[in-house]
Structure formats: structure tokens, C-alpha cells
Amino acid sequence: MNGRPIAALAGLACAGAALAAAQLAAAAVAPGSAPVAAVGAVVVDAVPEPVKAFAIRTFGAYDKLVLFIGIGLVLAAAAAVVGVLSRRRVAVGYTALALLGAAGAAAALSRPAAGPAWALPSLVGAAAGALVLWLLYRRPAAAEPPVPGRVVDRRGVLLALAGAGAVGAAGWRLGGTGEVETARDAVRLPEPVDAGPAGEGLDVEGITSYLTPNADFYRVDTALVLPQVLPDDYVLRVTGRVDRPLEFSYRDLLERDLVEREITLSCVSNEVGGTLAGNARWLGVPLAELLEEAGVQDGAGQVVGRSSDGWTAGTPTSACTDGRDALVAVGMNGEPLPIEHGFPVRMIVPGLYGYVSATKWLVEIELSSFADFDPYWVRRDWEAEAPIKTFSRIDTPRPLKTVPAGTTPVAGVAWAQRRGIERVEVRVDEGPWEEAELAPVIGPDTWRQWLWQWDAAPGRHKLEVRATDADGETQTEERVTPFPDGATGWHSVIVTAE
Ligand SMILES: Nc1nc2c(c(=O)[nH]1)N[C@H]1C(S)=C(S)[C@@H](COP(=O)(O)O)O[C@H]1N2
Ligand SMILES: [Mo]
Numbered sequence: 001m002n003g004r005p006i007a008a009l010a011g012l013a014c015a016g017a018a019l020a021a022a023q024l025a026a027a028a029v030a031p032g033s034a035p036v037a038a039v040g041a042v043v044v045d046a047v048p049e050p051v052k053a054f055a056i057r058t059f060g061a062y063d064k065l066v067l068f069i070g071i072g073l074v075l076a077a078a079a080a081v082v083g084v085l086s087r088r089r090v091a092v093g094y095t096a097l098a099l100l101g102a103a104g105a106a107a108a109l110s111r112p113a114a115g116p117a118w119a120l121p122s123l124v125g126a127a128a129g130a131l132v133l134w135l136l137y138r139r140p141a142a143a144e145p146p147v148p149g150r151v152v153d154r155r156g157v158l159l160a161l162a163g164a165g166a167v168g169a170a171g172w173r174l175g176g177t178g179e180v181e182t183a184r185d186a187v188r189l190p191e192p193v194d195a196g197p198a199g200e201g202l203d204v205e206g207i208t209s210y211l212t213p214n215a216d217f218y219r220v221d222t223a224l225v226l227p228q229v230l231p232d233d234y235v236l237r238v239t240g241r242v243d244r245p246l247e248f249s250y251r252d253l254l255e256r257d258l259v260e261r262e263i264t265l266s267c268v269s270n271e272v273g274g275t276l277a278g279n280a281r282w283l284g285v286p287l288a289e290l291l292e293e294a295g296v297q298d299g300a301g302q303v304v305g306r307s308s309d310g311w312t313a314g315t316p317t318s319a320c321t322d323g324r325d326a327l328v329a330v331g332m333n334g335e336p337l338p339i340e341h342g343f344p345v346r347m348i349v350p351g352l353y354g355y356v357s358a359t360k361w362l363v364e365i366e367l368s369s370f371a372d373f374d375p376y377w378v379r380r381d382w383e384a385e386a387p388i389k390t391f392s393r394i395d396t397p398r399p400l401k402t403v404p405a406g407t408t409p410v411a412g413v414a415w416a417q418r419r420g421i422e423r424v425e426v427r428v429d430e431g432p433w434e435e436a437e438l439a440p441v442i443g444p445d446t447w448r449q450w451l452w453q454w455d456a457a458p459g460r461h462k463l464e465v466r467a468t469d470a471d472g473e474t475q476t477e478e479r480v481t482p483f484p485d486g487a488t489g490w491h492s493v494i495v496t497a498e
Pocket of ligand 2: 267
């Protein structure tokens, strides 16, 4: 018998062989050139804003994994159907593989970082898939009972599936971040010439730590495969409306006078109560110095940071030169930047959301104007200028927790980078606002921990928090969503005391 299940598996084997061969080829070209990664990247760029917001809200850091699983399921279903249809007309299989190859190649070539070689993995994959198809689907021998169309070589299917698995795994490994990891491990960062003050935190159980360890630092970006930038190949270009275009190697940057500063980075997609923010000690070159050396021309009101994968962010030039610690950063909490946080070089500008300032895998700083250039998220209708809105969060007690009646610490963090936090208040069951104790701060650019000792009466309670920045502006109660320039509203949690 040569049933449909075997034919469906044969279809999977052909698609698997195609993807595995492509993955292996992509390890030699560039990880982003693999067809699934390229198609995924096109999907990420193309999906409408509400869908993307939904994905970030629902899947959080797993949004990329969910996308890959989705693409995998669609491909597998299509491959199984094509496998069955190919028994009658094997041309269906060849056509499907040709389409897969063409779509993958087109997607790869459309990526901003692509060169002509980016088409190769998809084409190699399609050819490998076609070869397996040719091997698996044969005409019945004269001695066999006549069937319409072709029979599938059962043993061949299993072999092909196993082979595809092995080749795919090898390609995945080779194309991984191993080489960059090794290069990063070899980096020795110099000591800063100017080490800024170190802040301290409050010692309260359950509060967000003052400095966020690198491993716990939130990650937000559009990169489905991590950009791989080797420090030895690294060049940062300062271009556009400047008197003198400049180039810096990684070594050039490390040899300059580095400064170290504690700065809180936060994401515009952070919802009220959300955790898309972190505070780190960044080591880097003051961006203002590079701009000064390049000579910014009149009218260059926007500094565009461009990533090795083509992503862009636009920062007002004034925010890079007004004396704040805008950095071309190489270090994070005493280590070279982790790969997922932009190794080898990224931008950090206090006071602005990450999407308008914090380009990771930074390879170009282009002086432009807001009229002349719309960066990645601005093209998707987010605001071009996005200063951080004042935010406060209750970290402990957690929502719906039961706490002992009597004295219970209520604590969390608040931030308003560039302005600073002056007051945090808490209220219980919409009673009077009570002022919280604040941790000491080193300046306006880091978050500030707060603590309020609550005398909790037994029962169910609503706790709310609001912060006031150093300009005297208190957070508005009005709840708005992150789109298009950041969420507002007071964070609240419901807890039971007993
Ligand atoms: N190359 C690149 N840089 C990027 C992004 C991106 O998608 N690509 N996302 C930005 C956004 S939206 C934020 S909030 C910060 C997050 O930095 P982190 O992942 O190190 O926390 O990086 C910014 N830099
Ligand atoms: Mo962000």
C-alpha cells in the first residue's frame, strides 16, 4: 500500500530538505538570508500596527517564537497537501518548490541588509527539495499493480526526513551566534575616564532591583535572527549633513575617552504596570563629541541611527547635543553589550523612548532632518518625537496576592527620565493620597524606587500609585494605549489582607 499518510510525509520530507539545505547555505551567506527568517522578517515589517501590538501584548518576548511556529505550521500543512497531490502529478511538487524558492529569494533580497548572495539559500533549498522529490516519487515498476501516477519510496521518506533534520540542525548551529559570542568574550573594555556616580536601591523584598542585570533586561526589537556584527569588521559611519563624514572602527571607539553613566531605558510599548524598562550602567563615547568632530550642518535636526539590519531610529539633534548623556555605548553593566542588546555598539539617549533613540547593532549615524527622513516606526505611524512620559509601578504586593494584615510594604519604581521623579503617592481604596519614601537618586535619568508602609486592614483593597516629576507635573489618571507615543494612567493592584 502506498497511502496518503506516506505521501503527506514525503511532502514534508521535500519541504524539510529544502529548508535544511537553505539553512546550511544561509550559514555561509548570512543568517537573515534563510527563507523562513526572510519571509518572517517581511511579515514582521508588513503586519498592521494593531496586529503587532496584539502580538507584543499577548506573547511578549515570545512573539518571535510564535511567528516562527505559525510559519512552520502553515508550511507543514501546505507541504503535506502538495505531497499527496504530487502522487498524481509530480509537477505540483516541483511547482510548489519553485514557488517556495522564489518567495524565499524575493523576501531575502528585499531585506535592507541584503546583497545579491542572499537569494542563494532559497534557490539552493528549492534545488535540494526538487532532488528529494525526484528520488522519492517514482513510476511504479512493470511488476507492480498499476496505480495512477507515482508511488512513494517509503524507506526513502524516513531517510530524507532524518537527513533534513540533521542538515537543518547543522545549518542552524553554524549560522548561530557562536562566532560573535567568541569575539565578544575576547573583548576587554577599558576603564572609563569619567565614571559617573553609582545609584543605590532600597532593600525591600519584591521590588525591582535598582540596576537591572543584563540577563533580565527587557528585549524589544524587530530582529528575528540576531544581527551578527564582528568587532573586527565593525565600522561606524557618521554621514549625511555633516562637514566631515567620519568612520570609526570598534578599536577607535574603545581608544577614546569613555564615560560610564546609569540610564534607564524604556519602551514606548510599555503598558501601565508593564515591565518593558530597565536601568543599566552604560559605557560609551559621548555622541556629542562625534557630532562635533563631524561638524553638524544647519538644518540637520534629526540624528538617524541605522542598524546593521537596516532598522532606523530618529533622535532630535538637540537631544544629542544639549548636554545630556547621549552615548554611543559599548558596555552594559561592566560587560561588552550582550548580542541581543546591540553588540558591539548601540545608542542610548536619556529621556527618549527606545524606538526614537536606542539603535542596537549601530553602524551608521546619519545627520538628516525630520522632513527628509521617516525612521522605521515613524513610517508605521508612531510619533516622530517621543519624550518619555512619567510612569510609576507597584512591584509589591503583586496583583491578587494575600498579604498579612498590619504593616505591609508597598513598593515599586517610578521614572521620568530627563525630568526626574520628585514625589510618589499611594492611595488605598480611593482614599487620600499618601506620600511614599523615595530612594536617593544620582540624577534625573534613572528610575527611582519608592516605598510606603501600609497599615493594612483585613479585607480586599485597591492600591493605586501616581508619580510627580521634578517639573511638578503629576501623572494623569487618563488611560491611553501605547500607540502612538506612550501609555498613560495610574497603575493599580487589588490585594487581600488577612
Ligand atoms: N536595531 C534595532 N535597534 C533597536 C530596536 C530594533 O528593533 N532594532 N528596537 C528599539 C526599541 S523599540 C527599544 S525599546 C530598545 C530596546 O532595547 P533593549 O532590547 O536592549 O532593551 O531598542 C531599540 N533599538
Ligand atoms: Mo520600544
